Amino acid sequence: METKIIKGNEALAEGAVRGGCRFYAGYPITPQSEILEWMSWRQKEVGGVFVQGESEIASVNMVFAARALGARAMTSSSGPGFSLKQEGIAYWVSAGVPAVVACVQRFGIGDGYISAGQDNYWQAVKGGGNGDYHLITLAPNSVQECLDMAYESFELAEKWMHPVLILSDGTIGQMMEPCTMPVMKEYDMDQPWAAKGTAIGEGENKVITDITYFQDIDEWNAGYIEKMRKIQKDEQRWEEFNIDDADVILVAYGISSRVAQRSVEIARKKGIKLGLIRPITLWPYPRKAFEKINKNCKGIVTLEMNMMGQMLEDVKIAVSCKFPCYALATAQKVAPTDEVIAFCQKVMDGKVKETEVF
Amino acid sequence: MKVKLDVDRCKGCYLCIANCKIGAISKDDKPNKKGVIPVKVDQEKCVQCGNCYTMCPDLVFEIL
């Protein structure tokens, strides 16, 4: 298999293409524009379709249509652009359209500050649009994972007939690393569920919509909630480092997880017993990972690039508030390892107040 | 018979009556299943112009 040195965003785009993506629509926004730019020539090469939509709203709804007709289709955005897509994504969910969206997080509220950040977490995992849903949310922490997750995303979405979100961040998206390229997947867009025209006498015509209009709503609700529960149970993914004997456990995803992992390595050499849980799926949140925490653990610290410690509440839920929980929320900055280690040391020494959940 | 009616589809808009140039359509006496007074056609008068079919939003008419 060939190896290339490319950017995280480019890897994400190429992973999707090799995973069978043959329709992409998007709108430029920093720091994800490389996905759009890559797709603009790459889709042409592989016989797919690239459309630069007139807005994020147009793009997300183009993806609805392309996917409803069977093509593996995706869009991508960041920050306020991702906000604009939420209505469209809710329609994907209610119609069971297995499309893929990538959000390369930046920092800030509204227009915000276009540096790297991780403050779309709440929007990403707590819904985003209207109604009871979560997206299956994958969080890459390397260029290779950007590619691998995009490569796998359509099969995951089709397995559940539910959209997949790849929640990257500006640092992971912009950095370059060597990346191994998998083989191109073939995909037949004439899927049984896809709308492709039904002549009279050929059977029931397809209506790809919020199915509650056509089915008993209680029945639909029951089926949907069962599916969501099953995803929650079956799809939790995480990585863990040194958690068995850890005095303090870090929890981090994306770029922050790389700092956290390095902090654990450095601390361990100094005899400071840190551990790390890295959620790979942000929804379903990997609650199972937290069952293994030893009862002597003095605290759990999330490391994340936002101001309010957005992931903290998921950690508190995962441990049923049995351990003191803290957030080292570094806003637009990637934390240096010594700062992380120093914070964890203070937690061990009982010198930090538990962090409030906003 | 020149025109067949599915009177239970009739919602009582009476666009057919307004557009029947020869006055072959009129209101019936009794309500249909929907509870609206449907229309009836004078088969003798009917010239099968098709205006009733054309103007009916509810597919009540079939011109034979």
Add this chain to the structure above:
Amino acid sequence: MSNRSKKAPKIMKCENKFCAGCGHSLFDRILGEVLTEMNIIGETIVCSDIGCNHMFQYSMAVDVIVPPHGKMGAALTAQKRVRPDKYAITIAGDGGAYAIGLAETVAAATRNENVTMFVMNNTLYAMTGGQAAPTTQLGQISASTPKGRTEKDHGLDFDVFNVMRNLDIAYLARTSVANPSEIRKTKNAVKKAIEKQRDNKGFSLVEVLVPCPTNWGLKPVDAMKRIENELMVRYEMGEIIDK
């Protein structure tokens, strides 16, 4: 059977859910007839808007996708590009196509996407109870212009011909369903618009003036008279682009 015989096509699979005298149901049958006569039901995927117009789904046997309200210009673009061998058609409302979805409608037209939009203009938002739309006429009373639309308070109304007449598109026409003669013109325009798509000529849009007796507070017959006496006078009718 005589050569005058007329029967609703099989695509109209059951009773519709529209109000008495509704223009949507008239249009749906016209479209059903054209799809049947062109023998393309199995090659057609209709993109729904959201509003009263979307109730065609319940009574027409044709494949449908339902994106959010107004986003048909975008969805049709994608439909046609991923399946160029299928017809990409929408039955839209005026609020969907000209207000919340104006950007998508005009963007699809400026790109001259090879798709077809049928826009039902009933001069208001019907499903939500008759509020003003871009097409609400000056002086017209609606649920959100209780004293009538004025230029000062609500701005001028929208005319798609003014927006699209200079665009490089294949077909642009306005018809109505007010009487049998207008219905024949509508059917002809529907057929021509779809033929433009068949012949890869590009974007086609037919605006159809349809009555909403319920929200206009008129009897169905009087609602048709309003179209004839007011709307068909105010609007330029017929084909203005036919390439």
